[in-house]
Amino acid sequence: MFQLRLPLPAGEFDAYLFDFDGTIADSMPLRYLAWRYALAEWNCEFPEKLFYDWGGYPATQIVALLNEKHGLQMRAELVMQKTEKFYLGSLSNLKAIPEVLEHIEMSHGRIPLAVVSGGTRNTIEASLDALGLLGKFKVFVCAGDYQKAKPDPEPFLVAAARLGVRPESCLVFEDAELGMEAARAAGMAAVKVPQPWQRNLGEA
Secondary structure, eight states: OOOOSSOOOSSOOSEEEEOOBTTTBOOHHHHHHHHHHHHGGGTOOOOHHHHHHTTTOOHHHHHHHHHHHHTOOOOHHHHHHHHHHHHHTTGGGOOBOHHHHHHHHHHTTTSOEEEEOSSOHHHHHHHHHHHTOGGGOSEEEOTTSOSSOTTSSHHHHHHHHHHTOOGGGEEEEESSHHHHHHHHHTTOEEEEOOOGGGSOTTOO
16 A cells, blocks of 8 residues: 555544645745845845744744844845745746645545645745646635734634635644644644655655
8 A cells, every 4th residue: 555655643634734835845945045145135144044943934024033133124025026036936946845745636636725825825826836736726825815924823724714614624734833833723733744854855
């Protein structure tokens, strides 16, 4: 029998909710390069470890934290424009995470799937289209669709409501601890997707 590489919690679920960056797509390395590109104008250091530690933070919060850390006055909207432009130009290099792709392919058409992300809808849809996965998802909850970002449960609760399912019947796929906290706060089961250095990306 085929063995899935990412085991799920026991039980039956009515919907799967997926974070995007670092969960569906191995996009975090590309995101980090985009941040480095955008921040170079201000000579702003952003160590890779810190980037992953802040995984799940909204971009506006990251800019505010970097401004405070380095005594800068970067405009969040300008930094975000630069990071998005670089990232969108790199989509030909984007790859899905195999362990998660297995679950998307196996569950599509059986239960509804949603993407719950802090990214913009335009970027998420462009990324999924590049991966050939755009049509797999019924609902998108992205930046602007909620008031409070993860670790607040609101993004996941919005997704459950749009899908018409009970929060406790949802399973969340997440790579960041902030997302795991949000899922638990929403009363949802969750599965942790390994970070890039914790898995073998060379597997087919």
